[in-house]
Amino acid sequence: MQHAAHTAHATPVTPATQAADTVTMDRLIVIGVAPSMATTFVTDPRLPRQPVPASDGADYLKTVPGFSTLRSGGTNGDPVLRGMFGSRINLLTNDGAMIGACPSRMDNALSYIAPETYDRLTVIKGPQTVLWGPGASAGTVRFEREIPYFDQPGVRASGSLLGGSRGRNDQVLDLSAGNPTGYARLSANRSESDDYHDGDGKAVPSAWDKWNADAAFGWTPDADSVLEFSAGTGDAQARYAGRGMDGSKFDRTSYGLRYEKRAFDGAIDSLVANVFYNDVDHVMDNYTLRTPDPSGAMPMPMASNVGQRSTGGRAAITWHNGRLETTAGLDHRASRHQRRSASGRDAYLQVPWTVDARARNTGVFTESHWHISDVHHLMGGLRFDRAEAEDLRATTSGMMPMPNPTAGVTRRETLPSGFVRYEQELAEVPMNWYAGIGHTRRMPDYWELFSPNRGPDGAPNAFAGVRPERTTQLDAGLHYRGRRVDAWASVYAGRMQDYILFDYLGGGMMGSTTRARNVDADIRGGEAGVEWKLADHWKLGGTLAYAWGEVSSTGTALPQMPPLEAKFSAAYDNRRWSMGALLRVASSQDRVSTGQGNVVGRDLGPSPGFAVFSVNGGYRFNDRVQLAAGVDNLFDRTYSEHLNLGGNSAFGYPSMPVRIHEPGRTLWMKLNFKY
Template sequence: MTVHPLSRALAAAVLGAAVAAPAWATPNHLHPAPEVAAVTQLDGVVVLGVAPIAASTFVTDPKLPRQPVPASDGADYLKTIPGFSTLRSGGTNGDPVLRGMFGSRIALLTNDGALSGACPSRMDNAMSYIAPETYDRLTVIKGPQTVLWGGGASAGTVRFEREIPYFDRPGVRAQGSVLAGSNDRNDQVLDLSAGTPRGYVRVAGNRSEADDYADGEGREVPSAWKKWNTDAAIGWTPDEDTVLELSADTGDARARYAGRGMDGARFRRDSLGLRFEKKHIGGVLDAVAANVYRNEVDHVMDNYSLRDPDPASSMPMAMASNVGDTSQGGRVAATWQKDRWEITAGVDGRQSEHRKRSAMGRGAYRGVAWSEDARFRTLGAFAESHWHLDEANHLMSGLRVDRATVEDLRATTGSMMPMPNPTAGQRRGETLPGGFVRYEHDMAGRFGWYAGIGHAERMPDYWELFSPTYGPQGAANAFAGVRPERTTQLDAGLQYRAGNLEAWASVYAGRIDDYILFDYMGGGMMGSSTRARNVDADIAGGELGVDWKPGHGLKLSGVLAYAWGETAQGPLPQMPPLEARLSAGGEHGDWSWGALLRIVDAQDRVSTRQGNVVGRDLGPSAGFAVFSLNSGYRFSEKLQLTAGIDNLFDRAYSEHLNLAGNSSFGYPAAAERIAEPGRTAWVKLNFAY
């Protein structure tokens, strides 16, 4: 590995300085470990970063203000957790990347239900349908270190959760926020619940809007968006440990994309869910949880709603593509406790159907019949145990087995010159085992450490089987030739607490057999063609954080994150560069302030013309540093005002994981990364009742 001078400087800075103001909350696990239960809530006003609360586990409150101010999508909220980055495409709806891993290597759940986008190029990845501030808790488990929430999550698991608003007496609760900022940014969020000890009603909604932003050199970047979501739930609570809840969610959006040939004209989402939970039963059987869900998305991409067709492009006429996905599934799990043992076991399942239609002409797609092209089904069984060896030592382990099948329903392949599909009507199935074992020592004490090894096998997803132009050499197509991924990974970490100093580190090293790689093979009438194939890869990296309180009301913090990957052919593509976040914050009475310096190293470990379904390595990228400030005033426990300036010095920069600007917006034919926003001011009011 090439070590840049900046890399050494960043490492020294983090070791000598200090994780940015963490927002910790106790996760609502059915069987919380002692080290999790001991976590306390801190009073940070603006979230600059998040520290782990347990081995490989991070928890934060999505309702808290953050800096930089995030777009109204899930991926931007994840970036405050060390190890996360985003494959950028403009103002909103970036694709989350965890430790350099992308796509279905990350399990993304909302209220424990799976949600999937529909665009063959992931314009509408699952996080683009999420309104984070309408959720109560964001939980991230890094690595294959749990089997409770689905198979194949080799990079990690992300859960956006809503708590049960139990009322011990009749009452009403409300909380929300309003935000205004540069580029006509304006957001409104309201979360209202009312209930009695026997039940409740909860309604949450948000609206978010922004115009195109200007980069650090004053150039306008097509990036505008407008979104709304409405969520409702009604619950029966015969006691504080029992709930039966019915929920319904809906939303829509539109977004301009500087890095794509089309924009998102519709992001319609409709969801239904039913869940039952019974905790603290009192015997060996301690808890039971079950849920079923149905998520449907309807996504329209076109080149005329938010832009004018470019007569010099490969799509000179008005055209649109309409895609959809319906995912439904469920889960049932029970937890048993006996002496020093806790075991959670259950089954889960999911099925999804993908459909599409397209047409030339404005609105003409509405008259075209839907065509179903793919059908996925997965059924899994799992068991996870926690053995309390004593107060300080714990052994966790888990095992799951999934049976996954996929059907190719395409009659033809190709768009410009459709050809008969050689795998039409075929079905393929795989049995996919996974599991882990982890030892933890005194994670709630002064000095704790953990080490675990996990294994996950993943069925290729829709984008890996149906989006590539070609499959591996000798295969009829990607559906016929791309094999499942198999990841085996070691995760280890330590944490130290003493007085006003806290420090933590987590590292990982793994082997991915049959990693699914995309080759970009040159141009054509519709742009580059792609080939999906399997290669073996080695991965490694980690995160380091320090949090120091040198005086009353003052905190200095820092975090460092690095990810590395290699194949026999060279560097693994689409890997984020070394990144550090250094922050300082303080509180005095009702006032608070914070400063964040984000430093990103240059990245020259690239494999141009290789990548994933969204994009490829565009070549080496330059390093950059961005400085931001915030301040806040707490009028009361129920009302607080925060304000900030992101990119205070109006730096011109772009992220390494990025798309090239589209020629329809005047970007050059040579690949040019989309620039990030210049100086951005914002003010946010949070309230509760």
């Protein structure tokens, strides 16, 4: 174990560090990820996975135990970590914040991310770091692209081709060229699928068509320095069985600039800085990918166009003093939300934009790792954020708009956060353990301040009445790395003061009125995994994940909690041929609070358990070309996830919420190549 990695400091990727930082998986097809260090999971998002993920980032995260997805059809599900949702999960792409625009999170941030165009996915669970931005009470997710340093002139290329059932076809290309003084890199992908069918053969509206392209140009005056400019764009369409509208436009424009320098003389280890610009233009309508339902709530063509622009930057310096390593820095984020809508096909294009919200956050942080000895380590960090949110809505939403009582009002909050964690590596056995406590305060995000129709009792609206969340959580775990057995477990327990809860009130598919309010909640749970090398080339494995939550004052269940889930796997791999099997089992979930939830969905009532069996195989032609194939849901089971938006009546689902079924038997084949 490399102790310096515990604090997850950002350092430039050079020939020396690239070998240490790149995670090489010994399995051709990934079905699960084990922690690489205390609370951190790292994986390569380009490797084939089973079940074959959708084209969004949320499905890729499901290979990390503890993650689930709030489902609404084929793609763009919303990620949930340990039952926590939204900005409780801090999401970064190349250390820049990506924010969606839809008030109901149809275009959550992960819908703009093509995971396979990134080199590394890092997940830090719990409030166990302060380095990567505000909030993050549930955890931090970082999609990263490495610096393609060239010690001599050359060209590198890699990519993949994926084909599968129901018209699924993906193409990914990563091309870079350079020399010791600079490089150019192009990453691009396209993903397409038709509507899938469930185990009963019934079609589920879920088709999508996406593409992304990102370019980077870097100057590397020496092996330890880089200055990089990047630019990217993308667009998509997606049908949603669980919504009254589909996404007909997911336009993304991104720019970035980053500087990294390491190997200073003296105590300084590295200096990193970056700025980012992300702009999304999202259109929702009921006529591009479906026909308006004349008997529904929207009988005529309607469209809503929303946009979110996020900008910011980060600078951090890392230094050492004997056995003490410290990173300190500052970061800033700002966002502007705008919207327009109209009845009639494309009539919104003639309507001017209206800016309805602005937000800003400036934070300073410091995090240290004290190597008490070779086997004893103490980590800790402090962070202070100054957050602002400005309400620019002139009127309230609804059938009869009224003057907005908080128009022009700016909310300001000072939010401290911190953690301390102890780690020990045992000398007697190949095992290490850790225990840490963290506290974070989170400013309510756009969806909690502006999407609800009502705020807490006595408040004119959610913007005025919803208070910041305060989470205090204990995390502990251990990891045993034996010659034949690799086993790990992590547990957590926390108190969330002023947890932001949504009540769905009134009639309608999702309730005609939503109210956001604060409650105190208790949470606990954990994850565990084991991998046993049964014999040469053979492995057996399993993971378990459980999340529990309760409203402290009433003893009722915290809504939108995933059920207990287990995965069991068997794999054979002789470095040429591979084969494997995966059994995923989810228990029933009867700890629900029907009618309560978050901005995307609510508890629909108890759900039954299910078991899904999948198989895979692969062949390595050589180190450069690999072929993988699989059958997901081999026995064509009909089942649905507990976290579910519920089918929309425009597609023939009943008016009472019915969970959307998952895909039936799915065949896929993927070719990975590199040059």
